Amino acid sequence: MVNSMAKIKVDPRDAKLSMAHFYVAFAALAIGGLMGLLQTLVRSGKFELPAGIGYYEVLTVHGVLMGLVLTTFFIMGFQHAAVSRTAGTYSNAARRTGWIGFWVMLAGTAMAATMILLNQASVLYTFYAPLQAHWIFYLGLTFVVVGSWIDGVAQIMMYAKWRKNNPGKPSPLLTFMSIINTVLWIVATLGVAATVLFQLLPWSMGLVPTVNVLVSRTLFWYFGHPLVYFWLLPAYMCWYAVIPKVIGGKIFSDSLARLSFILFLLFSIPVGFHHQLTEPGIDPAWKFLQVILTFLVVIPSLMTAFSLFATFERAGRAKGATGLLGWIKVLPWGDARFTVPFIGMVAFIPAGAGGIVNASNQMDQVVHNTIWITGHFHLTLATSVVLTFFGISYWLVPHLTGRKLTKAMNKLAIIQAWIWFVGMVFMSGAMHLEGLLGGPRRSAFSTYGGAKQAAEWIPYQIAQAVGGSILFIGIILVLIIFINLAFFAPKGEEEFPVGEAENTEEAAPMVFENWKLWLGLTAALILFAYTIPFIDIIQNSPPGVKGYKTW
Template sequence: MNNNSIIKIDKKDGKLALAHFYVAFSALLLGGLAGLLQTLVRSGKVTLPAGINYYQVLTVHGVLLGLVLTTFFIIGFLFASMSRTSGTLSNGVRKTGWIGFWVMTIGTALTATFILLGKASVLYTFYAPLKAHPGFYIGLTLVVVGSWISGFAMFAHYAKWKKSNPKQVGPLLSFMAIITMVLWLISTLGVAATALFQYIPWSLGFVDRIDVLLSRTLFWYFGHPLVYFWLLPAYMAWYVIIPKILDTPIFSDSLARMSFILFLFFSIPVGLHHQLLEPGVDSSWKYVQVVLTFMVIIPSLMTAFSMFATFERYGRKKGATGLFGWFRVLPWNDARFLAPMIGMLFFIPAGAGGIINASNQLNQVVHNTIWVTGHFHLTLATSVVLTFFGIAYWLIPHITGRKFTRELNSLAIIQTITWSIGMFFMSSSMHLEGLQGAPRRSAFSTYFNSPVSHDWISYQIAQAVGGSILFIGIILEIIIIINLLFLAPKGETEFPVGESSNEVEKTPLYFENWKLWIAITVLLIVFAYSVPLYDMIQNAPIGSKGFSNLIK
């Protein structure tokens, strides 16, 4: 797109974002290869070479795609978004961002090394009593610490904008970036605590045992908001970027901000719904957190309402009539729109599956089955990842000074369709197999001779077919990214940022009351977790009576 009015982000800021994308898409390729191997092994048609076990491959897949791809892409996108909407990063903020990047990268390399050496086949949840080499836990801790450093750099940049623009609400995209990083920093306190005070001393041999229930609870304190750390940047694109691509105003700036604040409130104090079948947690507190979990449906429905209202406005502007006439005239031939839109559509069944997972009675049916894996592949691997691909189609050429050509757009449409077909086969078969009781995290050989395993073989073959198609989609994506980085024609590509209509009411300043929002979040966390954690510590089988003795 050639346009003299295009606002470009600073080249130095762009380099910082690109560095994160290099790591993210490298993780996509390697993690995707590990995922392909998993599906082939589960089909019973492939045996891994000697020296490589299924759980090693499973750990590579989960860590690289669930943690590395997402964290690096998100932080790169957030830095670029803040540079675009809150002004060029200062030298100090940019330097801090680079420090965060290198700490994360060193941590990733350290973690990957011990996984590949076969000393950390503990999956991305790293549940005790599975034990990894200390380097695995230290590496993951460095990834978290590096992300904190980047987060504080973003906070400093936003504070500088606020100081220069008193009594104004921050730019919507920057506001959303700050909410995302506040959620991340608060939630990662749980996984940092269990790594520093439990796993690392245990793996180093300083203590003989740890409190397994406590470690799992602290992980899931982090594990559920991790899902919203994945989702909120996708929502940023849905709320702010897609309207600009459609050349339509944002439906409501205030609604978008309110939905992000509600996501902050209700995404963290709900981790116990992942532990509904865990002994040692009082059922009344499980019930409380299930109720809080269902509260997150409210901002999700707000998001759906806002997006479909935006689509209808676009359609009416194009002359569409009837209840769903607007659906037909949407720009399906624009990959920047198509990839996130397909992600949104997949999120409808993904959200329904999430309601099932969080429901006490229904969870009894699917708990620890491959249904849950299928759910993750709808939420993260489809809704989020396809949206990230859509972001890459304009953000990378914007930074590199290249064009997203018609040929690359056509290839991206093929990639989106390929990904959707592959995920349909994989996720559908996982859900159906899970309803029949097939376990998650299990290699085919572990239940090949069970009486019911023969009923699952067709599903496992479907997963292998889906995984193979998805890997083709990964190869197509890497080809597109390499072109956007190095080979596409030089030119200018817009960083699309939507704006609110002049007809709507001005966004209230109270949305900038950060002390209030964070205080409410902390109070909800204290309410949801203080008594359960106190009970766990007081009644721990290892006799620990206080936080200082958790690792005795």
């Protein structure tokens, strides 16, 4: 008799595809984490980089590896596993497509990383013009984007196959969520692909003499804001569909989860102007419109918060909890699969509040281009998202490698999460406070702004160095756990937990699977928010600039 758990394991061939993505992601974490530590030490004024290494070279390595490479490879690896687990084993064509996407992404990553390490692309992860990188850097970025599209196509192929074999039925929740995130990514990266292919690459190769800076920044932020939700939605996938199973509960509402993901698709893309509130050349009326659209994202966020805490409370009360908050005591705090992502969930409360500040026209004037923004990123991506990714890896890696999450590794994972939390309290908290005092982001110079103002920032910069050092310890522990679970943990079977809806009799409405409707609405919102202002930018923006090489 076949073991029942074996029936729901990810196929070993698909597992190899996912693990290949994870190896790259955790390698990026190791190198990018070291660069982050060096940054905080330099900013403290107590450390100088050796061997003539430049601060902005280190800053670029950290941003690109942590913000783009770690996230994209981890997300694609997780979504491959999720689709294989819930929609069925990949076909040979889909698996081959996934591998092609992986190798194209890896080649692009190697090209971009080489130029950064040679100090010929120290343009930060935003690569703003008129700073100019080597053309190989831009070509590498193009390969990363195109490779991710190919990776996503493999998932879409399996979704289409499932729909064909199951007409009239809603797709599995984790598969549906993966496809929403893949579609969001493909639509969003059209902006960055356009600016790289048609502006930055020809410009860096000398084929055109100048670049239109406002156009390039607008295309980047068309991509840059939904990038945040590309990071966040896989964490939401875990929170919605995995955590309920881990705590012994049920998904509060399958339909609500699907609706929230569709709303994220609709409202996360046409809002890039709220990152450009201080930039001239964009009509304030269009900025105001996109600020309103930005605040609409609060709706699915609150839906998610309500659904999650309803799930926690119902699971707790099913175990006998009484009183207003008695359910909190019976949650599985000793299980890293729950505790690590839960810390990330809690961190998203102040992170979301900071996001409201950043998106508000008047309040953004106070913090724009200060290190407050960096602190905000480290609460959203580097805490809520990354801790959830760690929590996923603690059960998914042994599931894919045929090993077990041992008690020792489970305990170490919980310790790692609390170390991460403490480190981020120091670092992100100090960044927020220094930002309110006017401390600049992207700057290595503690004396920027005058000696008196710099003296006010020094305690916060030292606190950032302390926090960065603690976080680096957390990274070392994560890497120890990952290597153990991938290669050395005892052989066995680790569950891929997938929750069930509380009310299984009510199937999700099929309107959620109507892609003509949702893609049509997405396109309409994008055209409405961008067409007229983009035409105005092209017609009235200043002449292009020649640029400044970074090497």
